[in-house]
Amino acid sequence: MSQIKRAYGQNLLQLLASPENAEALSQLSERRYKKGHIMFWPHDKEDLVLIVKQGKVRVYLGLEGKELSLSILGPGDVYTSHSRAYVAAMEDTVVYLCPVYKFYTLTTKSLSLSLSLFMALGKLLSGSIALVENLYFYDIDKRVAAYFYEQALVHGEPSAGGLLVDVGLTVDKIATIVGSSRQTVSSLISGMEKDGILKKVARGEYLILNMDELKYLAHPCPD
Amino acid sequence: MSQIKRAYGQNLLQLLASPENAEALSQLSERRYKKGHIMFWPHDKEDLVLIVKQGKVRVYLGLEGKELSLSILGPGDVYTSHSRAYVAAMEDTVVYLCPVYKFYTLTTKSLSLSLSLFMALGKLLSGSIALVENLYFYDIDKRVAAYFYEQALVHGEPSAGGLLVDVGLTVDKIATIVGSSRQTVSSLISGMEKDGILKKVARGEYLILNMDELKYLAHPCPD
Numbered sequence: 001m002s003q004i005k006r007a008y009g010q011n012l013l014q015l016l017a018s019p020e021n022a023e024a025l026s027q028l029s030e031r032r033y034k035k036g037h038i039m040f041w042p043h044d045k046e047d048l049v050l051i052v053k054q055g056k057v058r059v060y061l062g063l064e065g066k067e068l069s070l071s072i073l074g075p076g077d078v079y080t081s082h083s084r085a086y087v088a089a090m091e092d093t094v095v096y097l098c099p100v101y102k103f104y105t106l107t108t109k110s111l112s113l114s115l116s117l118f119m120a121l122g123k124l125l126s127g128s129i130a131l132v133e134n135l136y137f138y139d140i141d142k143r144v145a146a147y148f149y150e151q152a153l154v155h156g157e158p159s160a161g162g163l164l165v166d167v168g169l170t171v172d173k174i175a176t177i178v179g180s181s182r183q184t185v186s187s188l189i190s191g192m193e194k195d196g197i198l199k200k201v202a203r204g205e206y207l208i209l210n211m212d213e214l215k216y217l218a219h220p221c222p223d
Numbered sequence: 224m225s226q227i228k229r230a231y232g233q234n235l236l237q238l239l240a241s242p243e244n245a246e247a248l249s250q251l252s253e254r255r256y257k258k259g260h261i262m263f264w265p266h267d268k269e270d271l272v273l274i275v276k277q278g279k280v281r282v283y284l285g286l287e288g289k290e291l292s293l294s295i296l297g298p299g300d301v302y303t304s305h306s307r308a309y310v311a312a313m314e315d316t317v318v319y320l321c322p323v324y325k326f327y328t329l330t331t332k333s334l335s336l337s338l339s340l341f342m343a344l345g346k347l348l349s350g351s352i353a354l355v356e357n358l359y360f361y362d363i364d365k366r367v368a369a370y371f372y373e374q375a376l377v378h379g380e381p382s383a384g385g386l387l388v389d390v391g392l393t394v395d396k397i398a399t400i401v402g403s404s405r406q407t408v409s410s411l412i413s414g415m416e417k418d419g420i421l422k423k424v425a426r427g428e429y430l431i432l433n434m435d436e437l438k439y440l441a442h443p444c445p446d
Contacts (some may be wrong), residue, residue: 029366061352070352082366083354104341108334116328128351129284129293129307135358136402137286179359 011076012051012116017118021113024106030094033089040079040087048081048105055093056168059085060176069176071127072169078120090173135179143178144188145217148198152208162198163208170204192217234299235339237276244336249328251319256312262309265303272326278316279391282308283399292399292430294350295392301343314394320333331374360401366401367411371421375431385421386431393427415440 002053024218030053039050039057050057057073061084070085071077078086080100107114112159134143148165156163167174175185192198197214199207208214224310236271237249252277254261262273262280273280277302282297284307293308302310303323321329330337357366371388379386390397398408420437432438 022284061356061359066360068355068359070355083349084356104338108337111331113329114337115327118341118344121341121348125344125348125351126306128348128355132291132293132351132358133284133286135355136284136291137289183273206423 008118009113011077012055012113012120013076014050015110015112015116017221018112021110023216024113027102028098031097033079033093033095035091035093038086038088039095040081040083040085042084042086044081046101049098050079050081050087051096051102052077053094053096055095056090057087057093057095058090058173059083059087061181067176068179069173070131071124072177078117079124137178140178140180140184141178141188142218142220144174145189145192146216146219147178147215148206148208149191149218150210151216152211154182155186156208159207161207161209163211164201164205165208166205168204233335233339235336235343236276236299238333238335238339239274241335242359244333247333247336248258250325250329251321253319254320256316256318258312258314260308261311262318263304263306263308264311265307267304269304270323272321272323273302273310275300276317276319278318279313280316280318281313281396282306282310283309287411290399291402292396293354294347295400301340301348312322325343332380332391335362360376363401363407365441365443366403367397367408367436368415369442370401371415371429371431372434374436374440375434375437379431382430384430384432387424388431389428391404391427 001099015021017027020180029093030068032214035053040048052073052075054075057072057077057079058069059071059079069133071079072090081087082100087094107117135147138146148167150166151167152163155167156165158164169177169184171189172182175182189198189200192214193200195213197208197210199205199209232343238244239251242409249265249276256278263271275296275298277298279388280300281292281301283292285291294302295313296302304310305323321347330340357369363370368436369396374390375388376385378390381387392400394409394412396406401408410420412423414425415437420431420433420440424430424434
């Protein structure tokens with residue numbers, strides 16, 4: 001079981017780099033995409049697994065000019081070609097590609113790879129259920145506050161006056177994550193700036209001045 | 224690879240019944256629940272896999288009296304205890320339960336079980352992405368039409384005058400699937416009855432009189 005234990009807390013990329021998975025790694029093709037390139041389109045016929053090696057990838061739904069982001073993937077994250085979503089490079093990106101069936105066969109030879117793939121699928125599933133919950137039960141002001149609160153919890157760095165968070169996304173892209181327009185999100189951010197809750201310090205960078213208030217905006221009910 | 228091939232098209236229940244998985248089956252506990260019983264609550268501390276043996280199970284999100292169904296599970300379907308969702312018996316139900324970690328270990332000894340679990344997770348994931356898409360991009364009249372259209376495609380039985388579909392759900396429950404109120408769904412169904420598109424013939428049973436029109440209501444744009 002030591003292979004399984006080691007797999008906890010490691011993403012697929014780290015596992016593929018270990019000598020025991022050298023054969024699996026040799027079976028994957030590496031591809032580079034320029035920023036903005038759409039790698040997969042909805043209902044792509046090819047059935048491929050994608051593992052991000054370098055860069056940042058956005059998975060999103062789109063209809064008639066309206067977009068909703070399902071996931072922002074970084075190194076070690078996984079997705080497939082065969083879904084309802086667009087998959088696009090947000091910056092210059094390098095990925096590993098492999099037909100789903102072949103990749104599955106590779107994971108059956110390695111407990112750690114197989115567990116890591118399960119965990120990646122589980123993460124995608126819980127992320128999409130969280131998105132359903134947010135869209136259906138919460139208003140947009142709560143969704144925007146919750147977005148910044150969660151980013152600050154995970155990525156916040158203590159700094160003079162508060163927590164510095166580099167969300168690395170324009171307001172436009174944040175709007176596709178919380179399911180609203182750029183205008184609405186922009187005016188909600190301005191509102192939080194006026195209330196002294198946060199401050200935009202650079203493109204994609206925010207200083208959270210009052211985490212308690214931000215948390216309260218995001219989750220007004222104690223529980 | 225014959226184990227893998229055999230796993231396609233078979234659900235976990237069928238695989239567990241085969242002699243090669245007798246040991247795995249012996250490790251699962253069987254439990255019975257009465258209709259209406261809530262088996263798992265959101266963020267349950269226990270981390271269990273559930274496989275439906277008999278009956279029908281609803282997975283749903285709930286907040287302040289509002290509910291949204293994520294999935295209706297039948298024999299062979301899988302879910303876990305550790306999610307944001309409620310899991311409840313819609314009728315008298317028998318399930319297999321097993322701690323997630325133990326179940327994962329069992330699947331590593333059987334290619335067919337492991338593949339079947341992957342496919343079950345993939346199905347849950349694509350179902351929840353479809354739900355996000357429907358809720359975000361489509362209005363309620365399209366979502367109700369799409370619900371009946373998809374049910375008719377999958378479960379419709381040719382009958383005098385049309386396709387007979389036993390959705391097996393009250394209007395109340397259909398409303399939690401399409402994300403609306405009973406009143407709204409009820410009036411949309413009445414509208415379709417007036418337009419000669421479908422007819423309610425019994426509780427949970429509908430006769431689809433005009434599939435073309437129903438399809439057009441659900442997906443008005445040719446694609």
